[in-house]
Structures are given as C-alpha cells and as structure tokens.
Amino acid sequence: MKNTEKQRSEARFRKLFDDTQAMSIQGYRADGTVVYWNDASEKIYGYSAHEALQQSLYDLIIPHEMRAEVKQAVAWMFEHQQGIPPARLNLKHKNGTTVPVYSSHTVVALPNDEPIMFCMDADMRALEVAEAEVQRLSYYDPLTGLPNRRLILERLEALMRGINGNHALAALLIVDIDNFHSINESLGYSNGDRVLVHCAQALQQVNNPCNDNIARLGKDEFVVLFPCTAPSFDGAATQAEQHATQILERVEERLTLNNQIHQLNACVGITLFRYPGELAGDELIRQADIALKTAKRSNKTSIRFFDPVMESAVKERVQISQALNHAIENNELALALQPQINKQQQLIGFEGLLRWHHPKFPNISPDDFIPIAEADGSIIELGNWVLEKSCELLGQWGTNEARKHLKISINVSSVQFRRGDVVERVKHVIEKTGANPCNLRLELTESITAEDIDFVITQMQSLRRLGVTISLDDFGTGYASLAYLTKLPLDELKIDRAFVRDLDKQGKGALLTETIISLGRSMNLLVIAEGVETQQQFEKLQSLGCDYFQGYLFGKPSTDPEKYFPSPCSLY
Numbered sequence: 001m002k003n004t005e006k007q008r009s010e011a012r013f014r015k016l017f018d019d020t021q022a023m024s025i026q027g028y029r030a031d032g033t034v035v036y037w038n039d040a041s042e043k044i045y046g047y048s049a050h051e052a053l054q055q056s057l058y059d060l061i062i063p064h065e066m067r068a069e070v071k072q073a074v075a076w077m078f079e080h081q082q083g084i085p086p087a088r089l090n091l092k093h094k095n096g097t098t099v100p101v102y103s104s105h106t107v108v109a110l111p112n113d114e115p116i117m118f119c120m121d122a123d124m125r126a127l128e129v130a131e132a133e134v135q136r137l138s139y140y141d142p143l144t145g146l147p148n149r150r151l152i153l154e155r156l157e158a159l160m161r162g163i164n165g166n167h168a169l170a171a172l173l174i175v176d177i178d179n180f181h182s183i184n185e186s187l188g189y190s191n192g193d194r195v196l197v198h199c200a201q202a203l204q205q206v207n208n209p210c211n212d213n214i215a216r217l218g219k220d221e222f223v224v225l226f227p228c229t230a231p232s233f234d235g236a237a238t239q240a241e242q243h244a245t246q247i248l249e250r251v252e253e254r255l256t257l258n259n260q261i262h263q264l265n266a267c268v269g270i271t272l273f274r275y276p277g278e279l280a281g282d283e284l285i286r287q288a289d290i291a292l293k294t295a296k297r298s299n300k301t302s303i304r305f306f307d308p309v310m311e312s313a314v315k316e317r318v319q320i321s322q323a324l325n326h327a328i329e330n331n332e333l334a335l336a337l338q339p340q341i342n343k344q345q346q347l348i349g350f351e352g353l354l355r356w357h358h359p360k361f362p363n364i365s366p367d368d369f370i371p372i373a374e375a376d377g378s379i380i381e382l383g384n385w386v387l388e389k390s391c392e393l394l395g396q397w398g399t400n401e402a403r404k405h406l407k408i409s410i411n412v413s414s415v416q417f418r419r420g421d422v423v424e425r426v427k428h429v430i431e432k433t434g435a436n437p438c439n440l441r442l443e444l445t446e447s448i449t450a451e452d453i454d455f456v457i458t459q460m461q462s463l464r465r466l467g468v469t470i471s472l473d474d475f476g477t478g479y480a481s482l483a484y485l486t487k488l489p490l491d492e493l494k495i496d497r498a499f500v501r502d503l504d505k506q507g508k509g510a511l512l513t514e515t516i517i518s519l520g521r522s523m524n525l526l527v528i529a530e531g532v533e534t535q536q537q538f539e540k541l542q543s544l545g546c547d548y549f550q551g552y553l554f555g556k557p558s559t560d561p562e563k564y565f566p567s568p569c570s571l572y
C-alpha cells in the first residue's frame with residue numbers, strides 16, 4: 001500500500017471509530033493506560049477523552065471487585081496477542097452507577113509497533129429501551145397509544161382461561177365511527193387522526209380507571225372489554241347498554257376540525273359472555289362485529305346486542321319502564337292484601353302488595369317490575385300510590401269496630417328514602433286519610449343500610465314519632481352487618497321465606513332459622529315469619545317463639561280482601 005493510501009485508510013478507520021455513536025471504543029496499553037477514547041465512550045462512561053487519556057482502565061471503569069479478574073484476562077490477551085470471547089459486563093460510570101455493556105476486545109499488534117488492546121462496548125441500557133419500544137410498538141397503536149388488536153386478544157384469552165380466577169359476565173363492545181372515510185377524504189388525514197385521538201380519549205374517560213381494557217382494532221374501530229357486576233345476563237345486558245350509551249355521549253361530543261364544529265356519530269355492537277369459557281377472543285370480536293353491522297344498518301338504534309334474546313330482554317325493560325310511567329293514570333294498579341295472623345290464629349292485619357295489570361305484560365310479577373321502577377325512579381310514584389291506598393283502607397277501618405285494630409304493612413324501597421321526603425309524605429297521607437298511624441307498618445330491606453345510615457336512622461326515628469312502626473323485611477338474606485342492623489330503630493323482624501322453607505329440612509337449615517328467630521327476640525323485636533305454607537312450619541315456628549305468621553297457609557294476597565273478613569280462621 002502506498003503511503004498516502006495507507007494514511008487515507010487509517011484516517012477512514014479513525015473517523016469511523018471516532019464517530020461511531022452507539023459503540024464505545026477504547027484503546028489500552030498492556031498496563032491499562034488509556035491511549036484511545038472515542039466520543040461514544042464519554043456518553044457511556046461519563047469521562048471525556050481529555051479526562052480519560054493516560055489514565056488507567058482499572059481506575060476508570062472497572063469495578064473494584066472485578067479488577068483482579070480483568071487484569072488476568074488482559075495479561076492473557078497481550079501474551080497471546082488475540083482477543084477473548086465477547087461478554088456482557090457490568091462496568092462503572094464516572095458517577096459510580098453501573099453500566100451494563102456488551103463488550104468485545106482484541107489486541108492489535110502491528111510489526112514494530114506497541115500492541116494495543118481495543119475494547120468495543122455496546123450500551124445495553126439503550127438496547128433495553130429499544131427492546132421495550134419494539135415491544136410497545138407491537139402491542140400498542142402508535143397514533144392513540146391504546147393497546148392494539150393483538151394485546152386485547154391476549155387479554156381476552158387470559159380472561160377466558162380464568163387467569164384472574166373470577167367467574168362472571170363481561171361485555172365486549174365494538175365502537176365504530178359513522179362515515180369515517182368521508183371525514184378522511186373531505187378534511188384530510190391529519191383531521192382523521194384527530195378524530196381517532198378524540199375517540200380514544202372519550203373511551204379512556206368513560207372507562208377510567210380500566211384503560212387497559214380499551215383497544216384500537218384498526219381504522220376507526222375500537223373495542224372495549226367491560227366486566228359486568230350483575231350476576232344475570234339481563235342485568236349485565238342493561239349495564240353494558242348503559243356503558244355503551246355513556247361512550248356514545250362522549251364520542252358524540254362536539255369537536256373542532258379546521259375551525260369548524262363537528263359532531264361525530266358512532267355505533268356500538270355488544271356481545272355478552274361468561275368467563276372463564278371456551279370462546280376464543282376473535283370469536284367474541286366477530287360476534288360484537290355482527291351486532292355492530294346490524295346497528296349500522298338500523299336507522300333507529302346505534303347500540304345492538306349480538307344475541308337477539310339479550311337484545312329483546314333489554315328492549316322489554318325499556319318498554320316496561322315506559323309503560324310503568326303511565327300505570328297510575330291508566331288505572332292499572334291494584335293493592336293485594338295478604339293476611340297476617342298471631343299465635344291464636346287471629347287476623348292481625350295484612351301485607352299490602354302491589355299488582356300491575358297491563359295488557360302487554362299480563363302476568364308480570366312485582367319481582368320483575370319493582371327493580372325496573374327502582375332503576376327509573378317511578379317507584380316513588382308507585383310507592384306513594386300504595387301508601388295512599390293502604391291509608392285509605394285504614395281510614396275506613398278506623399270507624400269499624402271489628403276492623404279498627406287491623407294493621408297494614410307496606411313495602412318501602414330504599415329509593416324512596418333516598419329522596420328524603422318520606423316522613424312528610426307519610427305524615428301528609430295519614431292526615432289526609434284519617435288512618436291510625438299505629439296501624440301502618442313500613443317494611444324496609446337490609447339494602448337500606450347501603451344508604452347514608454345516619455340520614456336513614458333520623459328518618460326512621462321521625463317516622464316512629466308519627467306512630468308508624470317499622471319492620472325489617474327479608475331478614476337474613478341481605479349482607480348488611482349485624483352491627484349496622486342493631487343501630488336501626490326497628491319494631492319487627494320479618495324472617496325471609498327461604499328460612500321458613502328450610503325448616504322442613506333437618507339439621508343446619510332449621511338451626512339457622514332458630515338462630516335468626518332468637519336473634520330477633522334478643523333485640524326485643526316482634527318476629528314475623530313469611531312464606532308459611534304448611535302446618536308443620538307453622539307449628540315449628542310457634543315453638544321457636546315466632547309472634548306472627550304470613551303465608552299461603554293462611555291466605556294468598558288478594559285484591560278482594562273482603563273474603564278474609566270476618567275471620568281468617570274459617571279459611572282452613
């Protein structure tokens with residue numbers, strides 16, 4: 001090689017060494033003195049070339065505990081004039097921190113020249129960051145930052161395999177923006193991107209804090225995995241629909257594009273599923289997608305369920321709710337009375353139970369329509385209606401010697417308490433009807449303890465001051481703590497019929513019922529058992545110390561209570 005050529009080649013290599021960004025390259029004499037230190041070495045180890053040159057390798061970057069070993073390896077390399085295999089090492093930064101590097105070394109020995117050991121170290125920190133970035137890119141959508149299809153499929157699969165150990169219902173929702181392609185075409189791709197980011201944010205706001213459960217499936221399709229708390233498909237469907245409505249409200253909020261206000265429209269397809277389960281994640285996506293396509297085709301509704309049965313359940317709830325709102329004005333309500341008796345089998349009063357006759361829902365039971373009325377608020381009106389009818393009867397009975405001792409128990413929903421005007425309402429109706437307040441009993445359930453307990457207690461106290469008595473219904477079925485229950489100012493406990501049913505069984509069932517009855521007695525409360533259907537149950541309950549009884553054995557609820565007069569005993 002000619003001299004100039006050699007110089008040029010050397011310059012080329014030196015420049016390559018000097019400028020290499022990601023690789024620290026250092027040169028050392030046999031005793032470890034630094035003779036070469038490129039710019040990247042400063043980045044990795046913190047020392048500038050000026051600081052490092054002529055210093056010792058061992059002082060600069062070799063941690064104390066590695067020194068003897070490194071010295072041995074260096075000596076070997078110089079002796080044999082060759083390198084050793086590359087390795088991951090944890091070396092030392094100027095500031096004392098550890099620097100993970102992948103290090104290769106070799107000894108370059110040219111004729112008539114001092115041998116030099118070159119070390120080339122790649123910074124593993126950068127590599128780790130890069131690896132994480134690769135990971136992120138393969139699982140997340142770069143535009144919105146949301147998980148992508150792959151990640152949500154993995155989550156679905158984990159849910160199905162029961163990784164979380166729960167058994168429950170969940171909904172998979174696919175949200176799709178209407179006419180997204182025309183937004184892209186008319187306003188340009190950057191505005192299209194803004195629309196997508198807007199949707200992603202809307203979904204995040206509605207799902208907060210479960211943001212991990214949202215993903216962008218592709219184009220303008222988003223998916224939301226929504227765990228339902230309701231135990232039944234009906235309840236879960238309602239929850240999923242409410243969630244979808246919230247999502248649509250947010251997505252359809254106005255946004256400004258090109259200085260103009262726009263309003264998006266979107267559709268949601270929903271599928272409900274039980275987990276753990278057999279269905280694959282992409283099958284669930286397919287189901288939700290079918291529902292979405294149906295929603296897109298329909299010009300009536302923007303939310304659709306995959307399962308037509310589920311869909312009709314939700315629809316029926318809506319229809320029931322609408323019809324209930326007109327039940328009073330259409331004269332569709334009736335009050336059924338079911339007798340309550342004492343140990344001597346004398347009639348002491350009735351439980352007032354609501355009946356609703358609607359041509360479309362002929363045999364609907366209160367167990368089905370009361371929860372809907374509680375959810376949509378119409379329970380307030382219905383509850384007032386029951387209160388008025390019952391007090392009207394009490395008012396009439398008050399002037400009848402044979403009936404004036406009879407009581408009516410009515411069910412009061414915790415929703416009515418939440419409103420805060422129960423006391424005024426009861427007071428007003430008692431005054432209006434001339435009912436004897438001592439004969440009016442209000443049945444509350446343990447769910448009342450989920451409300452503001454001090455507020456509830458104050459209201460109960462005011463009601464009792466009016467003369468009204470209070471019974472705790474369905475006792476034993478709720479999960480309110482006993483400590484809470486003992487705080488409530490009560491007059492009566494009503495043993496749920498599930499316990500009465502268990503009385504027939506030997507062993508545990510009867511024992512639990514006994515415990516519940518003695519609990520009521522120890523709290524100084526009257527105890528009434530409901531759902532008494534057999535003579536054996538009646539006798540057993542009597543022997544356990546029950547005061548009052550209600551059930552088919554003594555009479556079914558009837559909208560014609562006259563048949564229970566003058567004596568219920570003639571009935572059986």
Ligand code: C2E
Nearest residue numbers: 353354365366367370386411412413531532533551552557
């Ligand atoms: P509840 O308060 O536990 O009412 C007792 C239910 O048990 C009634 O059902 C009654 O018909 C039924 N029952 C009575 N004796 C027997 C028996 O011996 N065997 C069996 N198997 N059942 C018996 P109903 O009338 O269908 O009412 C269901 C629920 O609806 C009530 O349960 C109550 O929670 C609610 N409800 C009814 N009317 C009203 C109301 O006016 N307001 C409110 N908030 N809820 C009401």
Ligand code: CA
Nearest residue numbers: 351411443473
């Ligand atoms: Ca009741």
Ligand code: CA
Nearest residue numbers: 473474496530
């Ligand atoms: Ca009950």
